[in-house]
Amino acid sequence: MTQAQAKRFQFDRQLWHRFVETAQPYFYPVGQKQTRVFLILILALMVVVVALTLFLSMGLTLWATAIFPDFFAKSGKGLVDGVQSLINSPAPWIGLGALAIAGAVFVSQRQKLQQRWLQWLLLGILLSLLFIVNGLNVILSFVFRFIDTALNGKDGEVFWQFLWIYGIVIVVAIPIIVAYRYLRQKLGVLWREWLTEHFLGRYFKGRSYYRLDSNSAYTLIDNPDQRITQDIQSFTGVTLDFLLDILDSILTLISFTAILYSISQTLMWGLIGYATFGTVAAIAIGTRLIRINYEQLRLEANFRYGLVRVRDNAESIAFYRGERLERKQVTERLLGAIRNFNLLIIWQALISLFQLGYNYFTRLIPYIIIAPLYLAGDLDFGAIAQASLAFGMVLSALSLVTNQIQNITEFAASINRLGEFYDALNGPGNDRESSSNAMVDHITTHLGPTVSLDNVTLSPPHSSRVLVRDLSLAVDTGNHLLIMGPSGSGKSSLLRAIAGLWDSGQGIIERPELADLLFLPQRPYMILGTLREQLIYPSSQSIADDDFLLGTLKRVNLSDLAERFGGLDSLENWSSVLSLGEQQRIALARVFINQPRYAILDEATSALDVDNEADLYHALTDLGTTFISVGHRPTLRNFHRQCLEVQAEGRWQLSSIQK
Numbered sequence: 001m002t003q004a005q006a007k008r009f010q011f012d013r014q015l016w017h018r019f020v021e022t023a024q025p026y027f028y029p030v031g032q033k034q035t036r037v038f039l040i041l042i043l044a045l046m047v048v049v050v051a052l053t054l055f056l057s058m059g060l061t062l063w064a065t066a067i068f069p070d071f072f073a074k075s076g077k078g079l080v081d082g083v084q085s086l087i088n089s090p091a092p093w094i095g096l097g098a099l100a101i102a103g104a105v106f107v108s109q110r111q112k113l114q115q116r117w118l119q120w121l122l123l124g125i126l127l128s129l130l131f132i133v134n135g136l137n138v139i140l141s142f143v144f145r146f147i148d149t150a151l152n153g154k155d156g157e158v159f160w161q162f163l164w165i166y167g168i169v170i171v172v173a174i175p176i177i178v179a180y181r182y183l184r185q186k187l188g189v190l191w192r193e194w195l196t197e198h199f200l201g202r203y204f205k206g207r208s209y210y211r212l213d214s215n216s217a218y219t220l221i222d223n224p225d226q227r228i229t230q231d232i233q234s235f236t237g238v239t240l241d242f243l244l245d246i247l248d249s250i251l252t253l254i255s256f257t258a259i260l261y262s263i264s265q266t267l268m269w270g271l272i273g274y275a276t277f278g279t280v281a282a283i284a285i286g287t288r289l290i291r292i293n294y295e296q297l298r299l300e301a302n303f304r305y306g307l308v309r310v311r312d313n314a315e316s317i318a319f320y321r322g323e324r325l326e327r328k329q330v331t332e333r334l335l336g337a338i339r340n341f342n343l344l345i346i347w348q349a350l351i352s353l354f355q356l357g358y359n360y361f362t363r364l365i366p367y368i369i370i371a372p373l374y375l376a377g378d379l380d381f382g383a384i385a386q387a388s389l390a391f392g393m394v395l396s397a398l399s400l401v402t403n404q405i406q407n408i409t410e411f412a413a414s415i416n417r418l419g420e421f422y423d424a425l426n427g428p429g430n431d432r433e434s435s436s437n438a439m440v441d442h443i444t445t446h447l448g449p450t451v452s453l454d455n456v457t458l459s460p461p462h463s464s465r466v467l468v469r470d471l472s473l474a475v476d477t478g479n480h481l482l483i484m485g486p487s488g489s490g491k492s493s494l495l496r497a498i499a500g501l502w503d504s505g506q507g508i509i510e511r512p513e514l515a516d517l518l519f520l521p522q523r524p525y526m527i528l529g530t531l532r533e534q535l536i537y538p539s540s541q542s543i544a545d546d547d548f549l550l551g552t553l554k555r556v557n558l559s560d561l562a563e564r565f566g567g568l569d570s571l572e573n574w575s576s577v578l579s580l581g582e583q584q585r586i587a588l589a590r591v592f593i594n595q596p597r598y599a600i601l602d603e604a605t606s607a608l609d610v611d612n613e614a615d616l617y618h619a620l621t622d623l624g625t626t627f628i629s630v631g632h633r634p635t636l637r638n639f640h641r642q643c644l645e646v647q648a649e650g651r652w653q654l655s656s657i658q659k
């Protein structure tokens with residue numbers, strides 16, 4: 001593994017940048033220095049939530065005191081006094097000031113936050129619910145303390161009173177907790193939908209899906225499908241989980257550390273030291289897991305793709321009776337995933353060993369420290385249980401990283417996969433730059449009224465082999481060109497260069513906008529959709545009425561097709577229910593329907609009989625479309641005006657065809 005590769009699997013700045021690049025856009029535009037503003041906005045949101053919760057809890061306490069004055073006078077005196085002194089302190093004014101500042105921060109960013117208010121609102125509600133759940137936990141810790149102490153002191157009245165309070169708190173808490181969980185998932189789903197669209201937009205823009213060449217041995221981006229599906233889903237879900245868990249831990253720390261501090265300072269400081277040690281150790285062990293998790297995601301995706309290929313090529317495999325080899329290949333992919341998984345569970349076991357030791361051992365500590373205080377009469381009985389509860393809460397808050405290290409490393413792996421993908425999608429030619437071909441010049445494409453090539457030398461990607469050297473030709477309107485030559489000489493490659501798919505080499509290609517050209521590739525491509533969508537492809541909206549579509553089917557000799565399958569809106573797996581010749585005729589029908597200025601036909605009639613082929617070429621000539629065809633049959637010469645013969649080692653010969 002190179003040093004650069006090893007760097008992909010560390011907790012470092014690059015991982016942080018990748019995380020921010022992927023996570024931020026849903027909430028705030030990404031760009032230079034924008035992350036700071038984004039973090040300030042999160043802080044402002046927290047300030048709003050804290051201030052509102054402060055006012056809410058003060059208001060609720062005053063309201064409850066007015067309704068149950070006797071109870072609060074007897075049992076809740078401390079709380080009422082606390083709230084009264086809070087009201088008389090500068091806290092409410094500070095709260096109001098903080099609210100105003102936080103509000104101003106949001107207002108100042110309103111333009112950049114356009115269409116992003118829903119996510120901020122949901123995040124705000126989630127944070128508020130989180131605060132409330134935390135507050136309820138603190139109340140419960142006191143309720144139990146009073147229950148235990150009342151039991152120990154045999155005070156029946158107080159005992160029953162607090163049992164009632166417990167019941168009431170639970171009735172309030174359950175719907176809040178359920179709403180909190182629901183909203184957390186809801187925000188995750190909305191975010192996933194947005195982020196997936198965001199990636200899909202880039203994946204299809206500038207033909208990135210082709211440029212990434214994800215099935216090639218040179219690719220940096222394997223299995224984009226898995227990155228767009230599984231990686232994004234886990235990214236959004238886990239980011240929210242972690243964000244809220246971290247905030248929850250901070251709140252728990254603030255509320256329960258105060259309780260713990262009031263019971264025993266030694267216990268609190270010891271705990272903080274212990275948790276710091278645990279976190280550092282967990283990160284050190286966990287770093288190794290990032291790479292293993294990354295590999296696991298890749299190998300699982302390879303395995304799944306192996307099976308998808310079998311499904312897509314079922315008929316060819318069945319003809320060849322290639323089951324044994326296919327099964328062997330799929331099994332090898334499975335074994336690759338299993339081997340890595342075995343490594344993963346060994347490391348997980350090692351981490352569990354550390355985590356369990358860490359967690360079990362600490363359970364004893366509060367008793368060891370608190371019991372002597374109780375036995376000496378310095379603490380009431382309920383304080384022991386409260387101290388253990390507070391200790392447990394603070395410990396779990398401080399041990400977030402230690403306890404979640406496996407999930408964190410899985411998360412880091414998916415951040416890396418998404419980050420790499422994002423970089424590759426955003427930087428045109430990023431992957432090409434890293435290839436050995438980086439020094440080779442590129443063919444330049446200009447827009448012009450007709451197709452012409454000027455001194456074009458063309459090579460396949462990642463190769464120094466020359467397919468054609470210094471080729472110049474012009475295909476003016478109506479001056480149809482036929483390209484011939486031995487198999488593998490570079491005929492289809494020339495078409496790829498005209499389409500802008502390949503640009504390794506030199507020279508200039510002039511062509512109209514791609515929207516004015518229609519390429520029919522060598523292997524007919526049938527989309528997933530209805531017969532109508534099939535015919536109008538690559539247009540996505542209806543560009544012709546039913547009569548025209550049925551007339552075109554007749555023109556390409558498929559007049560019974562619509563009837564055979566139940567109309568233009570019938571849905572089939574067209575690539576398996578149509579013969580190759582029928583698929584080629586559907587592809588030609590697309591030329592009649594879309595009526596491009598140039599049709600580029602790569603052996604597009606190779607599966608048709610000679611008469612059918614002649615009919616279709618005559619119809620194409622009548623249409624007024626200029627065509628460039630690649631083919632082997634000598635009869636094709638009858639329909640073209642010039643012929644390019646591609647020969648070995650980059651040589652070629654251009655001649656006009658005399659009628």
Ligand SMILES: Nc1ncnc2c1ncn2[C@@H]1O[C@H](COP(=O)(O)OP(=O)(O)OP(=O)(O)O)[C@@H](O)[C@H]1O
Nearest residue numbers: 460461463467486487488489490491492493494522
């Ligand atoms: N993605 C690729 N990377 C590297 N080389 C490629 C790639 N695709 C095709 N080639 C090579 O480029 C050469 C030209 O391929 P091309 O498809 O243009 O041949 P062709 O003349 O159209 O052949 P045929 O008549 O058999 O369709 C072939 O030797 C092929 O192996």
